[in-house]
Amino acid sequence: MKTEKIVQELGLDVKCGGDYLDKKVTGGYTGDLLSDVMGNSKEGYIWITRQVHQNIVAVASLKELAGIILINSSEPTRETLEKAEAEGIPIMVSNLPAFEISGKIYNLLMSEI
Amino acid sequence: MEETNRNIYSGQFDIEGGNFNAAGTVSTSIKSILKKLNIPGEIVRKAAIVSYEAEINVVSYAKKAVVRLTVAPKKVHIEVDDTGPGIPNIELAMQEGYSTADQRIREMGFGAGMGLSNIKNYSDEFHIESEVGKGTRLQMTIQTP
Ligand SMILES: Nc1ncnc2c1ncn2[C@@H]1O[C@H](COP(=O)(O)OP(=O)(O)OP(=O)(O)O)[C@@H](O)[C@H]1O
Ligand SMILES: [Mg+2]
DSSP states (O other): OBHHHHHHHHTOEEEEOGGGTTSBOOEEEEOSOHHHHHHHOOTTEEEEESOOSTHHHHHHHHTTOSEEEEOTTOOOOHHHHHHHHHHTOOEEEOSSOHHHHHHHHHHHHHHTO | OOGGGOOSEEEEEEEETTOTTSTTHHHHHHHHHHHHTTOOHHHHHHHHHHHHHHHHHHHHHOSEEEEEEEEETTEEEEEEEEESSOOSOHHHHHSTTOOOOOHHHHHTTOOSSOHHHHHHHHOSEEEEEEETTTEEEEEEEEEOO
């Protein structure tokens, strides 16, 4: 499943990186601690978090994640958006809390196999 | 023949302590250099993780650091040599969950106490030495197949 499909199914608000939604999503990881995500996410994962600081972009880029979903309608900072656009990392916003959005994405990904 | 003398690449980078806006730029450079050298993806990703964690620790706790990247035919070696407060108890610092990160650092999502553990887990060889009041030096080796 591509990031694009998740955006459509869950009505996510794409804040930047709209040209990079065709990456295959291989899984997901939910967390707000950067070292936790650094250690436990894998290439192609979608990352669900409440962190909005620009440091999330380096993590996503170094780990080659498919994109970042911000929860609870969190607003990314301007620096975050600029960096993410430059690195080709989609940042999407959901109005749902982490538990709900994670569950929905889990179901979507599982429905595919 | 001494294989280790035939380095494919060697380079040096500086990290500035306290500058969270630039945090991650050195590890990003290391990653793109390794990619250009056609190092296998899995090795590049390991190198990215260990250099990122070391870089963030310098930005969080030290004054400055010099990073030396060496690529030899069978391994990638990364050394991070910082000038800073040093680590009084390395065994404690290595424990997952132990952190002295302050509120400002934690607000950005750091301070889980997992960085050094990640470095240990994702490198094939890891050495850490530190002198209080002087600085800390990390050496990480990742073997290439
Ligand atoms: N370069 C350094 N100079 C001084 N102290 C350090 C350095 N690196 C690590 N430390 C000390 O070791 C502790 C543990 O480091 P570690 O990277 O494992 O976790 P953390 O930085 O606290 O949190 P995380 O990496 O999960 O965001 C730090 O909180 C700090 O006290
Ligand atoms: Mg750390």
